[in-house]
Structure formats: structure tokens, C-alpha cells
Amino acid sequence: MTPTLASSTPPMIEARGLGFARRDEGVFGPLDFALSGGGIGLIEGDNGSGKTTLLRVLAGLLRPSFGTARVLGAEPGSETAREGTATMGHLLGLKADLSALENLRIGMGLYGHKPTPGPFAMLTQVGLEGYADEPVRSLSAGQKKRVALARLALLPARLWLLDEPYANLDRHGINLVNDLLTAHAAAGGAALVTSHGAVSFHQGVTCTVRLAA
Amino acid sequence: MTPTLASSTPPMIEARGLGFARRDEGVFGPLDFALSGGGIGLIEGDNGSGKTTLLRVLAGLLRPSFGTARVLGAEPGSETAREGTATMGHLLGLKADLSALENLRIGMGLYGHKPTPGPFAMLTQVGLEGYADEPVRSLSAGQKKRVALARLALLPARLWLLDEPYANLDRHGINLVNDLLTAHAAAGGAALVTSHGAVSFHQGVTCTVRLAA
Amino acid sequence: MSAASLGGAFRTMLVRDLLLAWRRRGDAMLPVLYAIIVATLFPFALGPEHALLARIAGGVVLVTVLLAMLLALDNVFRGDLDDGALEQMLLAPQPLSLLLAARMLAYWLVTALPLLLVAPVLAYMLGLEPAAQPVLLLALLLATPLLALLGIVLTALTAGTRRSGMLLSLMLLPLAVPIVIFAAGAVGAAQQGLPWVAPLAWLAAALALALVLAPLACATALRIALDT
Amino acid sequence: MSAASLGGAFRTMLVRDLLLAWRRRGDAMLPVLYAIIVATLFPFALGPEHALLARIAGGVVLVTVLLAMLLALDNVFRGDLDDGALEQMLLAPQPLSLLLAARMLAYWLVTALPLLLVAPVLAYMLGLEPAAQPVLLLALLLATPLLALLGIVLTALTAGTRRSGMLLSLMLLPLAVPIVIFAAGAVGAAQQGLPWVAPLAWLAAALALALVLAPLACATALRIALDT
Amino acid sequence: MRSVETLRMDKFLAMGGFAQYVWPAYAAFFVILAGDVLATVVRRRRVLRELRGRLARQGTRRPRVSA
Amino acid sequence: MNAFKLWYHKLGSPPYFYVFAGYIQPWLWTIALLLAAVGLYGGLVLAPPDALQGDAFRIIFVHVPAAWMSLFVYGVMAVSAFVAVIWRPKMAEVLAMESAPIGAAFTLIALITGSLWGKPMWGTYWTWDARLTSELVLFFIYLGIIGLYHAFDDPRQGARAASFLAMIGAVNLPIVHYSVVWWNTLHQGTTVHYFGPSSIAPSMLWPLLLMTIAAKFYYGASLMGRSRVALLSLERGKDWVADEVRGDTAHG
Numbered sequence A, B: 001m002t003p004t005l006a007s008s009t010p011p012m013i014e015a016r017g018l019g020f021a022r023r024d025e026g027v028f029g030p031l032d033f034a035l036s037g038g039g040i041g042l043i044e045g046d047n048g049s050g051k052t053t054l055l056r057v058l059a060g061l062l063r064p065s066f067g068t069a070r071v072l073g074a075e076p077g078s079e080t081a082r083e084g085t086a087t088m089g090h091l092l093g094l095k096a097d098l099s100a101l102e103n104l105r106i107g108m109g110l111y112g113h114k115p116t117p118g119p120f121a122m123l124t125q126v127g128l129e130g131y132a133d134e135p136v137r138s139l140s141a142g143q144k145k146r147v148a149l150a151r152l153a154l155l156p157a158r159l160w161l162l163d164e165p166y167a168n169l170d171r172h173g174i175n176l177v178n179d180l181l182t183a184h185a186a187a188g189g190a191a192l193v194t195s196h197g198a199v200s201f202h203q204g205v206t207c208t209v210r211l212a213a
Numbered sequence C, D: 001m002s003a004a005s006l007g008g009a010f011r012t013m014l015v016r017d018l019l020l021a022w023r024r025r026g027d028a029m030l031p032v033l034y035a036i037i038v039a040t041l042f043p044f045a046l047g048p049e050h051a052l053l054a055r056i057a058g059g060v061v062l063v064t065v066l067l068a069m070l071l072a073l074d075n076v077f078r079g080d081l082d083d084g085a086l087e088q089m090l091l092a093p094q095p096l097s098l099l100l101a102a103r104m105l106a107y108w109l110v111t112a113l114p115l116l117l118v119a120p121v122l123a124y125m126l127g128l129e130p131a132a133q134p135v136l137l138l139a140l141l142l143a144t145p146l147l148a149l150l151g152i153v154l155t156a157l158t159a160g161t162r163r164s165g166m167l168l169s170l171m172l173l174p175l176a177v178p179i180v181i182f183a184a185g186a187v188g189a190a191q192q193g194l195p196w197v198a199p200l201a202w203l204a205a206a207l208a209l210a211l212v213l214a215p216l217a218c219a220t221a222l223r224i225a226l227d228t
Numbered sequence E: 001m002r003s004v005e006t007l008r009m010d011k012f013l014a015m016g017g018f019a020q021y022v023w024p025a026y027a028a029f030f031v032i033l034a035g036d037v038l039a040t041v042v043r044r045r046r047v048l049r050e051l052r053g054r055l056a057r058q059g060t061r062r063p064r065v066s067a
Numbered sequence F: 001m002n003a004f005k006l007w008y009h010k011l012g013s014p015p016y017f018y019v020f021a022g023y024i025q026p027w028l029w030t031i032a033l034l035l036a037a038v039g040l041y042g043g044l045v046l047a048p049p050d051a052l053q054g055d056a057f058r059i060i061f062v063h064v065p066a067a068w069m070s071l072f073v074y075g076v077m078a079v080s081a082f083v084a085v086i087w088r089p090k091m092a093e094v095l096a097m098e099s100a101p102i103g104a105a106f107t108l109i110a111l112i113t114g115s116l117w118g119k120p121m122w123g124t125y126w127t128w129d130a131r132l133t134s135e136l137v138l139f140f141i142y143l144g145i146i147g148l149y150h151a152f153d154d155p156r157q158g159a160r161a162a163s164f165l166a167m168i169g170a171v172n173l174p175i176v177h178y179s180v181v182w183w184n185t186l187h188q189g190t191t192v193h194y195f196g197p198s199s200i201a202p203s204m205l206w207p208l209l210l211m212t213i214a215a216k217f218y219y220g221a222s223l224m225g226r227s228r229v230a231l232l233s234l235e236r237g238k239d240w241v242a243d244e245v246r247g248d249t250a251h252g
């Protein structure tokens, strides 16, 4: 691991000696790193090195086995942490029977939030113009991923936790993710992104966590 | 589309005016292309351009709406075609409750085939040494993909249809796929591979099918 | 967390669930059809003897409604779990119990309400005495939400597992025994012309308690089952 | 396709399914438990009156076993569909009907056989006359494979839809009615001391026919459902 | 010619005519509890075997955490 | 108090508990077997046949201890389940989950011996009597808890989920019991009162008490054995387990 402290604002994620073990068998850690507003962090590692597991720990879906993690100054999974965090995992959490637009509305409703660009405009922005009323079931793998990206961008979250956001996306999609990340960081947000290194974010990475398999 | 005929052996895949439409709305086509033994074909296209759909048509899981396709000289989905074809899709077809080794054995049993390198050795080859008895459920996304690749390599199929074989894999995994493809082609086999262009096979591509979104 | 945003989240969930049910309205009809068919099977299995059927009518309708609700229970979290929507719910800033309360209400509206509408028809077809009919309906009106609340808590406990609905039946039915006994007790008493208010009062008391506790218990159960 | 490789594929599938059942042996126990629990619910719903229970015992056991098998049916293709294993089966060079025959055999072994073992216990607890017990067992021995074959064909038809098991019940139960009538007829006759061979002979004939046709029908149904 | 002991034993085993209920009850008691013990023994063996295998192949996997 | 606290924390630590359990287990076994031997001799040989039931009453010496244990074990399990859900100590999870199969075994014994006793007494192996029925429901609750535990891939998660179910079941048990009693009186009819407040003869009483205590010790012994195995499997990554396994291999 390479601990890198970016700026002087209080860190959005702070891990101290953080580690996770399944049945006392280590998956990753101990890790020390911090990520502040305006920064993009990469989690790099080979298949099975624990990238997904680390993100789930930070989201509060798994409890760390040792060490501590603070997310937005609170326990991972606490209300404060949840309120300011948005997560995108291997499973996108879209309802296949509802349309792309309805899915976005639900995502916003769960955060009690009505952003100004609006869900319809956002769909256009992610390249799904004309697919707003299409049920998600009948979208291709990459199109589903784009709906999830649109939802992410609509939520009022300062911190993004993204698991392989580039998978299944074409070249335009990859650029889209990079643009979203840049804009998010410019607005003072932070993002933690897993990647295999083949495709990933390169400009302005403020912190890299390397996991060993 | 760019029809490219590679060598002079009878083609393993031959598409003439092949197209698919859902409710009379075109997804792709008409396409003309051929792929012969020893060749690797790429299907390129943006998200939603119909790559997955094309592979499913060639596997015999969907019926073409117009045009004809011949796979190994027979109808797609006929017994001859199935016998010589192995497919890997978005869903890997692994049983989560069975171990990696058991999954490989089942794959071989369905093709009535006992190859000499053997499933155990093959798992080592794809970088899963020590995971043979682990239930597939507890493997990471990339590790599951590797099990599916091992199964592919064990089957007695001359033709491979691979949908995004690189997704979820790390750098070693990508090299592994490329090595498998090279070896398969060298042994006289053929493979049709979808890709977004970001990561893909580059050496000795004999045919490229480009789909427009 | 403002009250408005709480209400908004509750509404979002409720609308979402009703919308999903509407998109799959064929599926939503099926518990009813299932109940009809099971109730119809009994005359075939027992022979068409009228007195016998009338004697068991109340009980058969109760058991049938219970089993139909049980079948639909299995899917309460299954879909949301498989596509990751449940994870999104867990990660949303709103209290989980609130979102689950909406889920419970939607489940009752979609599954139990149609069953309540056909239950009198089934009871009539099996020959239940007219005097006992309103009591049966009243019993079901109290028993079905109770079953729904209890059932969803248990379903939440099985959410992390890939088990079929069978495990759920094993867990739910012992806990449902008192509900069945009291509901059947009221109907039986009405059939014999005895007073039937007491058992229903018990059910009502249990329901009041469950309405308060079940969403909280369900949130706890879900967090345990998904290990958060 | 050599005979050896056909046999090998059949064995592979059978072993695979039994292995999966073994890995989830808790699940395999569940239909039995479900049947026991549903059978126990009836006395709760109807009251513990011995004569009444004895009168309906045969029918209740039949319906219960049917429902238990039905619940397990839902999972016959569900898992294989969700993880893509079904697609691999469709794409394998062996005839699909052969693989499905293995699937059916495994299903009967895992689900119905344990039910056959507990059915006499349930019948006893409900008070069925000893004379009717062997007839009940015989009826179940013929009815369960018939239901399994029929059920799996229908399950295959619904495989492509992402519907719950409900649609299945809806389709299966009308078809199961004749089976229930014949089986219940035999048991009822035995309870009254009448000859009971004829209805069972009908069941046996239907079973012989289904054994030959069901795998083929199932393969066709699956291909239709998955649009290949 | 049967001895007094045998007769007494027969009488004991007959349980005043209730042998077919009493002895199965006792058998159930001891067999089920023995099954409980046996299950534990078998499970202990299996767990130890698994653990030994794990220990043996530890080199090929990631290191264990001791915390 | 400090001694108790120390003891509690020590026992709460798996390696210490493992050693402790291994130490007391033989003693529990010895006491259980001795008490059972004396109790059986007293019950089967010394006690005279019952005036009404003849020798059939001798089933009491296995039936009643098992029936009582079925409730007692549930009580122990429910308490550890409560602790497991609230404070999450590993030992409470282990004790709750390893108690469940033992409790289920005793419940099954009570059901089987009870129905074997029922045949000569009531003329049938089974009737829908209140006590019988609620014991059957108890058996199902045990099975549900065990089933839920095994449904999870991660045993600790399964233990917590099943503990939660055990708590719900604990609330439900008295309700079931009384509702079943009322149920029988609602439809009056076949209710017979089999269990009078019998003034039991001393020659019967002491073997019964011995068997009851023996059953408790058996429970302790079995629970210790089970917990030890569970700990080995749960703590498989820890050094003490590795040492234990190596030691075990060395011994044979």
C-alpha cells in the first residue's frame, strides 16, 4: 500500500491498519490510507486481491476484522456516512422491469433529493438518449452500466465508491466515466475506484492503494 | 462490416446477409463474413450495437431474422455445430455450490471428453493453483472468469465464441486469454471474440466484424 | 433527516413496489389463482360429500390463504437481492426500517388484499355456513397482516442465503400456529353459534404489537442476514 | 454420438444434480419438513377431532405431498437459468432430452423419495385406517413420478419467463387434478373396503407413457421457452 | 432346562407384556443420543482433516493473519 | 465480582474455552454415565411395577428427562442467542448453535418415547393433545433454527441469524403452548387429562431424578464436545488451532 495524503481538508476516507479476514484468513490489510475532497483514489490489485471486499468494508456492508476506517468522519455504514456516499458495485441495483427513468427516480427518492439537471437530461448525458422509457431488462450490458452511472451522478453524495466502473463499457463509455470523475473531483467530491490497471483513471490520482494477491 | 476471408480451408463460420431484428427493429446486419480454422475474428462495436446478440445467433440460441449462418458447415445449434463449439457468455454457467474442479469435470462430462492435460493442471495454468476445491461461490469476479476459461480450454471444441472474455480480468488474466487464443489458433481452431477495442486481441486477427450502434 | 424526506422515501418505496407489481400483474394475480385451485382440489381429494366439506370449509380456506401468502413471501427480497437493489436500500441514508415498512405495506396490498376478496367465494363454494362467513373475513383481515409482518421478518433472515421458500415455510409455520389456531377458533365458534370475539381480540392485540415491532425487527434481521 | 458418451453425459448430469443436492442437503430435507408442517396445520385449522381427521387423512396427505413437490419444482431450472448453466446444457453436443431425463430422475430421487418415506407417518398421525395405508403408499409411488415428469415439462415451459412458481402451480394443478382423483379414488375405496386396483392401473399406464414422452416434451418445451 | 436366572431374565425382558413399547423407547433414547455423540466425533475428524490439508497447502495461498 | 468477570472473559476467549472444555468434558461424561447407570438400575430393576400401568410406566425414566431437557436446552440456547445477537461474542454464538441439535435430539426422544408410551396407555401412538402438539411445534422450531444456521455460507452470520430466530421462537413458545391448550377447549371433545398431579412413589422418584440429572450432565458433555469442534473450524486461521492440529497429528 502507498499512503498518500492529498490536501489539507479533513479526509473523506481514513483507514488505519484496516484489514479484513474471512474465518480468520486474511483477505487484505493492514492498510493505511486517506482520501480527501477533490481527490480520486485508485484501488489496484490482481484478481482476488480483495478490491471488492475493501469497498464493501468502506460502504459498511462488511465489518472490518481489524483496524479502523472512518468515512466522512463517521463509522462506515452509519447514517452520516451513508448520507454522503454513493456506491456502484458488480451488481448495479437496477430493477429490470422498470424503465431507465423510473430507476433513476427511485434512486433519487431514496436519498430524498431532487437535483437540477434532472434524470432525463442525465440519461442524455450518459449517451442513452431515446432509452429513457425502455425497461432496463432490454438494455445491453454496457447500457445498463450507463444507467447506473447516471444514477450515481444524480445522487447528492460527496464520496463515490466504484467497483470496476469501466467494465463492459466501450471507448466512449470509458471517457464518460473519466469525465464524471473529473467533474466530481472538481466540485470537491472524492471517489475511490477499483481497477486492474488495464483501463483506469490517470489524471490527478491523489492516492493509490495497492493490494497484493 | 468488413468482410475478410482469411485462408483457403473451408470456413468454420460463414455468414451471408445475416441479420437480427427484435420486433422488426433491426439490431444488427445484414452481415457477411467468414472465419476459418487458425483464425481469430473480432466483433467490434459500441455498447448496444448487437455484439452479444450476434454471438447468441451463431451459438443457435437465437434464430436469425434474415440471411443465413453456417457454423462448422451446419445450422447454428444443430448437433454438429454444438459438438465442435464452445461458448462463454456474460453468464459463466458455473455452479456456485460446486468446487472449481467439479465444475470443470461437469463441463467435460457434457462433451463426453477426457483431455490429457487434465482439469487440475488446467486450473494451475489459469492461475488458480490452490483453489481447486474452493466452491466457486467464494471466488472473486476475476477468479470465476478464469474457471470458465479453464473449462473452455478443456473442451474438444474447434470453434470458440467468446463474449467479452477480458472483462473483470487483471493484466495477467488478459495475457492468459491472449495466450489461450494464440494456442487455439495455432492448433487449427478458430475463435470469435467480442471487444470494445479498449482491451482486445491484436496479433493475427484474421477477420473483424464491426457493428454500428 | 427531515420528516418530509422520510415521507418521501416511504412513498418512493411504496410506489416502486406497487409499480413493480403492476408490471408483473400476472404474477400478482397468481396467489389468488393458487388459492382457488388448492381449494378446488379438496373436493376432488375428499369426495363431494357436502356435510364434510362444510365442516372443514373454514379451516381449508384459512390454510389455503396462509399457503398462498407463504408462496409469495419467498420473492419479497429475492429480486432485490439478486440485482443489488437491496444493497442500495441498505446504503441509502433513510432508516432501513422505514423502507421496510413500505415494503410490508406493499406486500400486504398486493398479495393479501386479493386473497381477502376471493376467500368468501371459496368459503361459499365449500359450503361454509353463512353465519360464519363474516367472522372468517374478519379473522382473515386480522390474520393476514400479522402473517405478512411475521413472514417478512423471517424472509429477511433468510435473505443472505440462496435457499428456496422451503426453509421459510419451516421457519414460519411453527410461528404461525397460534395465528391459525385463533383464527380457526373464531370461525369454529361462529359455526357452532358460540361467542367468537375473544380469539379475534387476541389477534388484534398481536397485530397492534407487530405493527410497531416488525419493521424494526425486520431491519435488524436484514442487517444480520447480510452481515452489516 | 457413441452410446458410451451418451451414458457418460447422463451419468455426469445425474451425479452433478445429486452432488448439488448433497451440498444443499438441508434444502433436500425441506420438502419433507414442509409436508409434515402442512399436514400438522390441518388439525390446528380443523380442530383435533379424531373421526374428522381420519376421514380426510388420505386426501390431506395426497394434497400435501403434491404441494411439497410443487414447491420444489420451482427450483428445477431456476438456478441453472440464473447462472447460465442451462445455456451450457443447451449448447452441449448431447441430446437435450437425455440430459433432462437425468434431471428428472435426480429430482424424483431427491424430492419425492423422502416424501414417500414420511407419507405413512403423516397418514398415521392423522389417523388413516391401517387397511388404507399400503394403498396410499402405492398410489403415491405411482403419482409422484407422474407429477415429477409433468411438472418438469411445465417448468421448462415457464423457464424463459422470470415468473415465480405461481404460474407453475396454475398450470400444473389442473393437470394434477386427474392424478389426484385417481389416487384419492384408490385410497377412498380402500378406506371403505372396496376394490382399489382399477384407478391405480390407470395411473400406472399414464406413468409408462410419461416416462417415454416427458424427456422429449421437456426438451421441446425448453427450446420453445428459451427461443432457440 | 432353564435356570432361575434365565427365567428371571426372560421376565425382565418381557416387561410385563409391554416389552414392545418399553425397549424401543429406551433404544430411541440411547440411539439418538449416541447419534448425537457420533455426529460430533465424525465432524471432529472431518474438521481436523480439512485443517491439516489447509496447513499443508498454506504455502501456495496468502499468508494467515494472526490477530 | 472481579473473579467472576475474569472468569467470564477468559471463558469468552476461544482458545481458553477450548482447553477448559477439553478438561471438564471427561468429568461430565463420567458423572452422566454413572448417574444414568444407577438411575437405570433403580428404574428398570428395583422399582416395582405400577399398579395401573404395569411395567409400561418404566418409559417415564427416559421420557420425562428428555421432555424436560427439550425445554431446558431451549432456555439455555435462547439466553446465549440473546447475548449473541446483542453483544456478538463468538462463544455465545457457538453455545447457542451447538445447543440446538442437542435440544432437537431430546425433543425427538420425548416425541418417540411419548408416543411409544401412548400406545399402551391411550391406544394410539399419536393424538392431537395440547402438550403433544406443542412439543411437535417445538421440534419444528428447533429444526428451523438449525436449518437457518446451515443456510449461510459464513457460520458466524448464520449463527447470528439463527440466534435471532431462536429469540423470536422463545417468545412464541409460551404462546403456542397456551394457544394449543385453549384450542383444545374451544372445540370440546376428546380432551383427556393424562397428567394428574400424581403423588409419585419414592421408589420411582429417585431413579427419575437421577436420570434427569444425568441428562443435564450429558447435555454439558455433548455441548463441550460440539463447541470444541465448532471452535476449531471457526478459528481455523488462528495459530492456536494450527498448534492444536499439529499436536493432534503428532498424537495420531
Ligand code: HEM
Pocket (backbone or CB within 6 Å): F060, F063, F064, F067, F068, F110, F111, F112, F113, F114, F115, F116, F117, F118, F119, F121, F125, F126, F131, F132, F133, F135, F136, F194, F195
Ligand atoms: C408423543 C407423546 C408425548 C409427548 C410429545 C410428551 C411430551 C411431554 C412433555 C413436553 C413433557 C414436559 C412437560 C413440562 O415439564 O411442562 C412431558 C412430561 C411428562 N409426560 Fe409426556 N408426552 C407424551 C406422552 C406421554 C404419555 C403417553 C405419558 C403417560 C401416560 C406421559 C407422561 C408424562 C409425565 C408423567 C410427565 C412428567 C410430569 C410433568 O412434568 O407434569 N407422556 N411429556
Ligand SMILES: Nc1ncnc2c1ncn2[C@@H]1O[C@H](COP(=O)(O)OP(=O)(O)OP(=O)(O)O)[C@@H](O)[C@H]1O
Pocket (backbone or CB within 6 Å): A022, A027, A045, A046, A047, A048, A049, A050, A051, A052, A053, A054, B137, B138, B139, B140, B141, B142, B143, B168
Ligand atoms: N463470499 C466469499 N466467501 C469467501 N471468500 C470470498 C468471498 N468473496 C470473495 N472471496 C475471496 O476473497 C478474496 C478477495 O475477493 P474480492 O472479490 O475482494 O477480490 P477482487 O480484488 O475484487 O477481485 P476481482 O478483480 O477478481 O474482482 C478472493 O480470494 C476470493 O476468493
Ligand SMILES: Nc1ncnc2c1ncn2[C@@H]1O[C@H](COP(=O)(O)OP(=O)(O)OP(=O)(O)O)[C@@H](O)[C@H]1O
Pocket (backbone or CB within 6 Å): A137, A138, A139, A140, A141, A142, A143, A168, B022, B027, B045, B046, B047, B048, B049, B050, B051, B052, B053, B054
Ligand atoms: N432481451 C432483450 N430484449 C430487447 N432488446 C434487447 C434485449 N437484449 C438486448 N437488447 C437490445 O439490443 C441491442 C443490442 O444488444 P446487445 O446486448 O447485443 O449489445 P452489445 O453489443 O452486446 O452491447 P454491450 O457492449 O453493452 O454488451 C441493444 O440496443 C439492446 O438495447
Ligand SMILES: [Mg+2]
Pocket (backbone or CB within 6 Å): A051, A052, A053, A163, B140, B141, B142
Ligand atoms: Mg471484484
Ligand SMILES: [Mg+2]
Pocket (backbone or CB within 6 Å): A140, A141, A142, B051, B052, B053, B163
Ligand atoms: Mg454484450
